[in-house]
Amino acid sequence: MAYDSIVLIKQVPDTANVTAEAMKEDGTVNRGALPAIFNPEDLHALEAALEVKERFGGTVTAVTMGPPKAGDVLRDCLFRGADRAILLTDRRAAGSDTLATSYILSQAVKTIGRYDFVFAGRQAIDGDTAQVGPQCAEKLGIPQITYLEKVVRLEGDTVRIRRNIGHGWEVVEAKLPVLATVVETANVPRPKAARRLMRTKHARATVEIELAVRNEMPDADDATRQAEVKRRAEALRQRGLLIEQWGLDEIGADPTRCGLAGSPTKVHRIQAIVLKKEGHSQVPATEEGVRGMIYELVVDRTLG
Amino acid sequence: MANYFNDNEDIRFLFDHIDLRELARLQEDDFTRDRDGGYAPDDPDDAVDSYRRVLEIVGQIAGDMIAPNAEQIDREGNTLNPDGTVSLHPLVQQNLDRLSQADLMGFTLPRKYGGLNCPSLVYTMATEMVSRADASLMNLFGLQGIAETIYAFADDELKDAVLPRFAYGEVTGAMVLTEPDAGSDLQAVRLRAYQDEAGNWKLNGVKRFITNGCGEILLVLARSEADISDGRGLSLFYTERSEKVRVRHLEEKLGIHGSPTCEMVFDDVPATLVGERQRGLITYVMALMNGARVGIAAQSLGIAEAACRLARTYAHTRQQFGGPIERLPAVAELVTDMRLDVEAGRALAYETARVCDHENNNLRILEWGENLSPEEKKDRKKYSRELKRINGMLTPMAKYYCSEMCIRVADNAIQVLGGSGYMKDYAAERFLRDSRITTIYEGTSQLQVVAAEKGVTSGVFANWVEPHEEKQYDDPELAEMRDRLVEARERIQEATQFAKGLGGAYVQLYGRKLVDSAIAVMISHLFLGQAEKNERKKVVARRFLHRELPVVRMNCEVVCSGDAAPFEQYALLAGPVPAAD
Numbered sequence: 001m002a003y004d005s006i007v008l009i010k011q012v013p014d015t016a017n018v019t020a021e022a023m024k025e026d027g028t029v030n031r032g033a034l035p036a037i038f039n040p041e042d043l044h045a046l047e048a049a050l051e052v053k054e055r056f057g058g059t060v061t062a063v064t065m066g067p068p069k070a071g072d073v074l075r076d077c078l079f080r081g082a083d084r085a086i087l088l089t090d091r092r093a094a095g096s097d098t099l100a101t102s103y104i105l106s107q108a109v110k111t112i113g114r115y116d117f118v119f120a121g122r123q124a125i126d127g128d129t130a131q132v133g134p135q136c137a138e139k140l141g142i143p144q145i146t147y148l149e150k151v152v153r154l155e156g157d158t159v160r161i162r163r164n165i166g167h168g169w170e171v172v173e174a175k176l177p178v179l180a181t182v183v184e185t186a187n188v189p190r191p192k193a194a195r196r197l198m199r200t201k202h203a204r205a206t207v208e209i210e211l212a213v214r215n216e217m218p219d220a221d222d223a224t225r226q227a228e229v230k231r232r233a234e235a236l237r238q239r240g241l242l243i244e245q246w247g248l249d250e251i252g253a254d255p256t257r258c259g260l261a262g263s264p265t266k267v268h269r270i271q272a273i274v275l276k277k278e279g280h281s282q283v284p285a286t287e288e289g290v291r292g293m294i295y296e297l298v299v300d301r302t303l304g
Numbered sequence: 305m306a307n308y309f310n311d312n313e314d315i316r317f318l319f320d321h322i323d324l325r326e327l328a329r330l331q332e333d334d335f336t337r338d339r340d341g342g343y344a345p346d347d348p349d350d351a352v353d354s355y356r357r358v359l360e361i362v363g364q365i366a367g368d369m370i371a372p373n374a375e376q377i378d379r380e381g382n383t384l385n386p387d388g389t390v391s392l393h394p395l396v397q398q399n400l401d402r403l404s405q406a407d408l409m410g411f412t413l414p415r416k417y418g419g420l421n422c423p424s425l426v427y428t429m430a431t432e433m434v435s436r437a438d439a440s441l442m443n444l445f446g447l448q449g450i451a452e453t454i455y456a457f458a459d460d461e462l463k464d465a466v467l468p469r470f471a472y473g474e475v476t477g478a479m480v481l482t483e484p485d486a487g488s489d490l491q492a493v494r495l496r497a498y499q500d501e502a503g504n505w506k507l508n509g510v511k512r513f514i515t516n517g518c519g520e521i522l523l524v525l526a527r528s529e530a531d532i533s534d535g536r537g538l539s540l541f542y543t544e545r546s547e548k549v550r551v552r553h554l555e556e557k558l559g560i561h562g563s564p565t566c567e568m569v570f571d572d573v574p575a576t577l578v579g580e581r582q583r584g585l586i587t588y589v590m591a592l593m594n595g596a597r598v599g600i601a602a603q604s605l606g607i608a609e610a611a612c613r614l615a616r617t618y619a620h621t622r623q624q625f626g627g628p629i630e631r632l633p634a635v636a637e638l639v640t641d642m643r644l645d646v647e648a649g650r651a652l653a654y655e656t657a658r659v660c661d662h663e664n665n666n667l668r669i670l671e672w673g674e675n676l677s678p679e680e681k682k683d684r685k686k687y688s689r690e691l692k693r694i695n696g697m698l699t700p701m702a703k704y705y706c707s708e709m710c711i712r713v714a715d716n717a718i719q720v721l722g723g724s725g726y727m728k729d730y731a732a733e734r735f736l737r738d739s740r741i742t743t744i745y746e747g748t749s750q751l752q753v754v755a756a757e758k759g760v761t762s763g764v765f766a767n768w769v770e771p772h773e774e775k776q777y778d779d780p781e782l783a784e785m786r787d788r789l790v791e792a793r794e795r796i797q798e799a800t801q802f803a804k805g806l807g808g809a810y811v812q813l814y815g816r817k818l819v820d821s822a823i824a825v826m827i828s829h830l831f832l833g834q835a836e837k838n839e840r841k842k843v844v845a846r847r848f849l850h851r852e853l854p855v856v857r858m859n860c861e862v863v864c865s866g867d868a869a870p871f872e873q874y875a876l877l878a879g880p881v882p883a884a885d
Contacts (some may be wrong), residue, residue: 191365194358194407194420199342203359 002057005049006112008105008120009042009062009077010138011070015125016040027053027172036182037072041121045182048148049119050081050190056154059083063108065093068207074243078200079192086112087205090247093258096250097265100258102135107251109140117159118179122147130181136270147171148180174183195302205243206233306371308433312609314647317841319359319419320653321834327423327658330665341415355426361764362430363404369402370437377562378734379436379650388550388569390518396562400442403434404473411448417463418471422666424595425657426636428602432650435606439738441560442603443515450477450523454542455505457579457588462542466521469865477521479592480568481824482513488751490525490585491535495570505541507573510661515745519568520545523592524575525584527672532582535736541575541585547572559719559737594695596746598660601653604742608649609737612642618721629720642713644848651705651830652823656695656702663691686776694768697759704752705823707742714739750816757815759799760822769793772829781842782832785849789828794855796821801859810868817859824852 014036014205021033064070064075065088065228070100082205088108111120123130124175130146137144149169153160157176162169164183204212209232213225220228238241248255256262274303283293297303309315328351335347345351357841383391392400403409412425413419427448435442451470457462469475486492495509504509507526522543529537543549553567579588619630619639629635669676670684714736718725725732743749759765773790777783786846800818803811811818831845867879 075553118338147336150725183609188369191369191402192357192361193405193408194354194361195341195343197357197361198420201354 001058003052003116003154004059004061004114005052005117005119006061006063006109007077007082008051008117008118008133009046009064009073010039010121010124011036011064011073012039012124012126013037017224035067038076039121039126041123041125041182042073042262043121044184044186045119045121045180046077046082047187047189048151048180048182049117051187052117052151052154061086061112061115063088063098063105063112065104065108068205068211071203071205071208071243073203075200075203076192078203078257079197080190081193081196084244085203086244086246087207087245088251089205089207090258092248092255095260095263096258097263098131098135099263102132102139102259103262104248104251105132106136106139107230107253108246109136111246111251113272116157116176116178117231118142118177119148120179120198122181122183122287133179133181140179143174143178145174145178145180148182149186156256172291183298198240202236202239203241203243204232204236205245207245208243208293209233209236219256223290306367307360308366308371308436309359309429309865311363311367312433314650315359315432317489317834317838318650319356319429319866320593321837322425322658324355324423324425325349325495326354327425327661328338328352330661331421331423333669334670341418344415344421350570352594355422358408358420358422358441359429361563362433364405365402365408365434366437369433370399370441373399374440374562375731375734377440379561381561382554382564384551388547388552390551390564392564393562394830396441396444396678399438400444400473400476403445407471407473408445408466408514409448409473410451410471412468413448413451413471414796415465415475415549419451419467420436420801422600423657423661424656427554428598428653428657429486430607431599431602432609435603436561438608438609439603439607439735440560442599442606443560443563444476446599446603447477447516447519449592450479451601452595453479453523453540453588453592454578457540458542460819462576466542470521475520476516476518477523477684478514478519478566478854479596480511480514480517480522480524480591481513481589484510484512487513488748491538491548493527493538493585495524495526496530497528497539497541497575498530500650502696505575505577505700507543507570507575507879509570511566511568513745514568515563515751518545518551518564522549523578524570524814525589526575528577528584530579534574535585536582538584538586538589539581540588542577542578543575546573558740559734560741562634593746594699595660598653598657600742600746601649601656601702601706604706604739605646605649605653607735607739607742608642608646608706608710608713611739612639612713613645614730614732614735615639615642615717618724622721634658635720640847641851642803644717644844644851645709645713647844648827648831648848649702649709651834652698652827653706653832656698658697659698663688663695666691668684679753686727693759693764696767697756698763700747700752701757701759701823701826703746704743704749704756704819705827707739708749710739710742711736739822753815753819754812756819757811757824760815761804761816762797763812764820765826766793766797769825769829772832775833777832777836778866779842780835782835782845785828785845786834788849788853789825789832792853793827795856796825799863800863802866806866806868809871813868813870814863821856828852 014037021030053060060082061084062074062082063086064073071087074087078085119291120133134144147163149164150162152162152171153273158173159176159178160171160173162171209229213228217225233242248258283289325348328348332351349576353406377393380393385391387693410419412424413421415421430444431442434445445639451467454466481490483493497505499505524541525538527537528539548571550569552569555565557565583816611838616639619635620628622629636723646812666684667687718732718736721730721732724730803814828849832850835842
């Protein structure tokens with residue numbers, strides 16, 4: 001029996017390689033200084049989906065919500081083995097918190113229609129909330145299994161999954177369709193495949209073509225540009241390389257539940273914590289010295 | 305998260321420095337051919353972009369996935385089963401699976417078989433990176449020349465049946481040449497091929513030291529003409545692993561423990577003739593070996609790169625006498641010599657691979673090109689002969705120089721690490737053990753020198769150097785260095801003339817010194833070309849000339865000494881043969 005999977009992925013700033021320019025003067029993230037990468041745990045989600053496809057047959061559809069640049073992670077999915085890629089992009093979705101994001105993603109999943117699995121990374125490294133996967137499952141009305149480490153058994157419409165619960169594991173069973181969030185110990189994401197890369201590296205979503213045309217033809221009028229976009233999009237479509245692009249209307253989303261309007265999360269205050277080194281003190285390598293240091297750290301509330 | 309392409313400035317520099325667009329145009333027939341497989345590049349830029357991305361994939365797999373396994377594979381090796389089959393170490397298998405998953409096992413094969421149709425220069429870069437991660441894996445990844453040989457010489461039926469299996473990573477192969485009494489001298493191969501009443505070929509005999517002899521696809525050199533005792537009696541056969549081919553021994557080696565080296569017994573094994581009878585050694589194996597030699601040069605570069613990096617880091621962090629040891633001039637010399645050596649080898653090996661691409665593509669067009677005008681055919685034939693002569697010198701030079709260089713670099717790495725380098729705690733000792741085979745297999749250094757020396761004494765060297773000597777440099781310092789290289793070349797030619805005057809044996813005796821000198825001049829020219837575009841390379845070139853040109857003078861002086869004692873007074877100098885115990 002073949003199974004169809006949808007993988008929810010996100011492009012994130014590479015917070016693991018933070019440099020001094022990562023934060024602006026006002027304490028907000030300087031996105032320009034951080035390279036945008038495939039959210040690491042989402043790669044494991046993609047791998048989980050590809051493994052199901054490899055073992056049982058079926059399809060893998062990658063979905064991401066984001067600005068035009070997010071097309072990069074969709075292409076990455078195509079290089080690694082995804083059959084289909086969908087870019088959800090709409091200005092009205094900007095500023096979405098986890099509630100609005102999960103609403104939009106669940107609408108997209110409903111629009112895709114038939115599926116057996118939704119895989120997502122456990123959490124993204126920019127927000128670290130781990131909420132979007134579970135919230136999607138709620139909105140789709142399907143079982144959610146978080147911290148997937150292994151698909152233990154898959155037979156008919158029942159899946160048995162081992163969850164990593166921190167200090168151990170548990171095995172749970174659910175009826176399909178199911179949403180699973182995947183942890184990094186689940187698998188080793190496969191490398192990009194060269195033939196697939198050569199075949200699909202020119203794949204673009206319409207919004208990416210629009211940007212390229214604007215850059216390449218800065219002096220052309222709108223009509224000329226639009227005609228060029230249309231021409232390029234059609235050429236890609238014929239080669240099967242036009243990445244599907246959906247806005248809120250295509251997925252039947254209520255705009256008041258999206259973007260800032262649909263996001264109850266409000267940032268109360270952003271505090272820039274600057275760690276300054278004020279001189280240094282030497283701790284003698286004696287029992288007494290170490291005791292003194294620990295005492296100081298406890299008083300400082302650094303420890304305990 | 306290591307990427308052996310992105311972290312290697314020199315490889316990336318050469319990737320841009322060498323005209324890959326030109327190679328892409330050749331490889332893709334000016335982008336006029338049909339678009340096999342749906343993943344053909346649109347134009348030269350598109351092709352070069354794909355090459356770069358493919359190398360990034362190789363770099364990631366090498367750095368993230370292969371390198372972490374190398375130590376355990378080295379310690380544990382592969383296993384010979386009682387039934388004459390071999391189980392690869394699970395991590396070796398995992399490495400191969402990763403490479404197959406990334407579509408990298410048909411690197412240079414045409415797309416119609418599922419290959420990537422990359423130039424061999426790009427493959428050489430990839431091979432180097434894989435070897436830096438685990439030298440022994442190169443012996444499996446680097447065996448793609450077997451598929452290339454089948455592509456070049458077998459009939460369509462065999463190609464269609466076998467090549468996609470290589471490209472999709474379903475099979476690996478072995479070139480089954482060496483025998484107990486046929487090592488460097490392959491003309492002495494004895495394994496017998498005969499035809500039964502129905503005309504089917506069968507193989508009988510023993511092969512030894514066969515890398516990946518346990519692979520699925522075997523290309524076997526065998527004596528098909530019982531009455532012809534030299535190389536003209538040998539043909540090449542195709543066969544697959546079966547219970548009639550038994551591995552009876554797995555060698556215990558000094559290094560490259562991840563590569564299974566097999567002794568094999570063929571017991572009436574059914575086989576298919578590849579190409580024509582009697583051309584096995586003189587045409588097919590020679591072609592196969594040439595590609596394989598560039599592969600060993602790349603393997604050597606990978607080992608040297610790994611060793612060099614280890615030493616560089618150690619010299620920087622190891623504190624003695626109140627500071628890092630790299631501040632000691634003697635250590636600084638060791639470390640910079642290593643780096644220089646690696647870049648020198650790379651310059652020569654990549655240039656060789658580039659010329660190989662020209663040769664291979666030209667031959668391909670000659671053989672299969674339709675609508676060639678008689679005139680073009682003539683020109684291409686002439687060009688072909690010229691390239692063959694150049695490659696006949698460059699390939700053995702690259703193999704010889706890089707392999708000798710990697711042993712020296714690996715040896716020096718241990719020296720930099722001192723006592724720690726001698727211990728198994730560091731990879732330095734593995735690098736030295738792995739490096740040691742490179743001057744031996746695919747033709748020993750001594751055999752490479754014989755081939756290269758013909759190029760030096762016959763004028764190929766002078767021809768190769770000529771356009772470099774005529775090159776105009778805007779930078780006066782580069783021009784001055786070029787002038788010194790002209791002088792060096794003249795000196796080498798004088799020494800060559802002198803040696804020739806004393807006969808063939810004398811030339812062979814000093815072949816190595818002549819070849820060493822010629823290589824030093826050639827690499828210097830390549831460095832000058834690089835230095836035009838890169839300030840650091842100017843310093844590299846300057847240092848290389850300072851170090852090497854005095855050696856050239858010394859070599860020439862020795863050659864001109866007229867001293868033939870090593871063979872004229874061999875018994876006296878070598879002393880008596882030791883009595884048997």
